[in-house]
Amino acid sequence: MADLRVLCLHGQQASAEILxxxxxxxxxxFEHHLGMTFHQVDGLIEADPDPCFEGIFEPPFFDWVQWRSPDDSRVNSTSSDASLATVRxxxxxxxxxxxxxxxxxxxxxxxxxxxxxxxxxxHLDRRDGSCSPFRFAIFFSSGGLSADHLLLLHRLSGMTDKEQQKTPALEGLLSMPALHVHGNADKLKDDALAMVRLWQPGSAVVASHQGGHVIPRDVASIGRIVSAAKLMMQSVVS
Known part of the structure; x- marks a missing residue:
């Protein structure tokens, strides 16, 4: 089976090693059944470790962006210039x-x-249209994309306030095959499911497991996710 190279982005307060x-x-x-190999990259913002990783993995630890909600005292509002700079x-x-x-x-x-x-x-869809460098996407336990995140994407593209008002929502924007995996016990489950709406009908495959905000390691969950990934890959253009 052909080698499918997958670029991997770790979670908050973590690292490529942890992912x-x-x-x-x-x-x-995934490698055995689908020919996927995984290529990790660290985020740019050094961060304190997630408590569950402290003492187990060596620093440094990273975040990708600072776009937490305005009531999070660690960062500014997601619509702030500082947040925009981290996304850029x-x-x-x-x-x-x-x-x-x-x-x-x-x-x-x-x-x-x-x-x-x-x-x-x-962002790539708006910037480059159909010329995405990727043919498929896989998401585990996504925190979703809020209206504030949408505002950041508008601002990043240089839209004026008037242009933003005329721009349709992101729902149904993306069409590349995608697998969305969430845990039924994850407190962010609804956010992960909401992100599926960014895909055109029929483009996304959804899989679940009984755990929380984790990538499952048990045999039954792995089997279901691999089966879902195979279904998703049937739509990937060679």
Whole structure:
């Protein structure tokens, strides 16, 4: 089976090393059944570790962006210039990685990395139209894209306030085959499901597991996710 190269974006307060561990047995099944190989990259913003990783993995740890909600005291409002700068820097990093380390067939993200990967695809769609460097996407436990995130994408594209008002919502914007995986016990489950609406009907495959905000490692969940990935890959153009 042909080697399908997948660019991987880790979650918040984590690292490429951590995502490689999180993918663990699932990655080996994807490689065996679908010919996928996974290529990790770190975000740009150094961060404190997620408490569940502290003492287990060595620093540094990273975030991709700072676009948390305005009531999060750690960062500014998602519509702030500071937030916009972090999104722009993340997209520029991904542009560079694609140019220097590509080509890639797919993009994968977990948690914040999934939201950033989705936002990047929407950004590329607006910037480049149908000329995306990716043929498919895989998302685990996405935090979704809010109205504030949409505002950032509008601002990043240089739209005026008047132009933003005339621009349709992102719903149904994306058409590339995508797999969306969420945990039924994840408190962000609704956000992950809401992100599916950014895809045109029939373009997204949804899979679930019984865990929380994690990439599952149990045999039953891995089997269901691999089956869903095979279904998604049937729509990928060679």
């Amino acid at each position: 490689e561990w999180q993918l663990g047995p699932l990655a080996s099944k 820097a993340a997209f520029e990093l991904l542009d560079h990685v694609v140019e220097e380390q590509g080509p890639f067939d797919g993009i994968l993200g977990f948690s914040q990395g999934a939201s950033v990967a989705c936002a990047y695809l929407a």
